[in-house]
Amino acid sequence: MHIPVLLHQSVDGLNISQGMTIIDGTMGLGGHTKCILEKVGATGKVIAIDQDKKNIAIAETVLKKYEQSLKIVHDNFANIKEILEKNNIKSVNGILLDIGIASTHVDQEDRGFSYTSQGPLDMRMNNEQDIQASDILNTYSQRDIAKILSEYGEEKASWKISKAICEQREIKKFETTFDLTELLESVIKQKHKNKYAQTFQALRIAVNNELDVLSRALEGIMPFLAPGGRIVVISYHSLEDRIVKRFFRKQAEDCICPEQIPRCICSYRSQLKIITKKPITPPDDELTTNPRSRSGKLRIAERTDAPLINREQELIKITS
Ligand SMILES: C[S@@+](CC[C@H](N)C(=O)[O-])C[C@H]1O[C@@H](n2cnc3c(N)ncnc32)[C@H](O)[C@@H]1O
Known part of the structure; x- marks a missing residue:
């Protein structure tokens, strides 16, 4: 059974009122989307994006009764600007990104995400994409x-593992998840619990270009976010969380004058106010009912009413 992670904390974090327009950039099986749809009501609008057609098919059934206020888009959330322009949406009141893979990805052996079951070494969330x-x-x-x-x-053993991979593929090409776990078993001698986890995570991130698309989505939403609009992100590993934390911090700066300029002369003012000084993590009862939530970290920021200013152009202006 699918249990949405940090459901109430994240949807409450969007600070939704009836009639608002909200983007769910990672619809998955529609757990968060349903809760958002309830809050925006019949006068609101939800744009729900997912790059996985199989998950979209499941969510469409779950969300059928909301179809009047729901627009489902099969795309990558990195293309947020193009998606909103295509749908003629000029301003939104919030975006939720519950990033990473869904429980269906781990549970479907033929997707190749799990090192505990035999499957093709695929790992694409969008199976129309080329690279596996x-x-x-x-x-x-x-x-x-x-x-x-x-x-x-x-x-830490990246060089050793990559060397073994390149030697092994001369003998037999990698096809299945167990081809890879067998190789890792022979290379990583020490008995640590998750000795396959790091390699599988790394490949998954590379296949789906996960870090780059997150940065693009955060940058891309800013021109559309209305004052008071919220960005809510649930991430599941430190690399993603770092990107979100740094983006929020950078956007929350109130002046970008270089140190050698003693008094502020720039027009740049905080674009975002950070709502969560520290990330929110799942409470004990959620960890008990849904152990898969254990690495979830939720961060929230709110758009200020300062005009959106291009940092680089402003810096050139004040230093030239
Ligand atoms: C953790 S699940 C979301 C679960 C969802 N919140 C729910 O309650 O059912 C992440 C979903 O986002 C999708 N996804 C991940 N990265 C994406 C991206 N860059 N663009 C679009 N969809 C993405 C995945 O296919 C997956 O269905």
């Missing part, structure tokens, strides 16, 4: 594989 995990393992250079494992999996 097996392509990375079978065709990328050793240096590039090591970089992926180290940067996205924080794997």
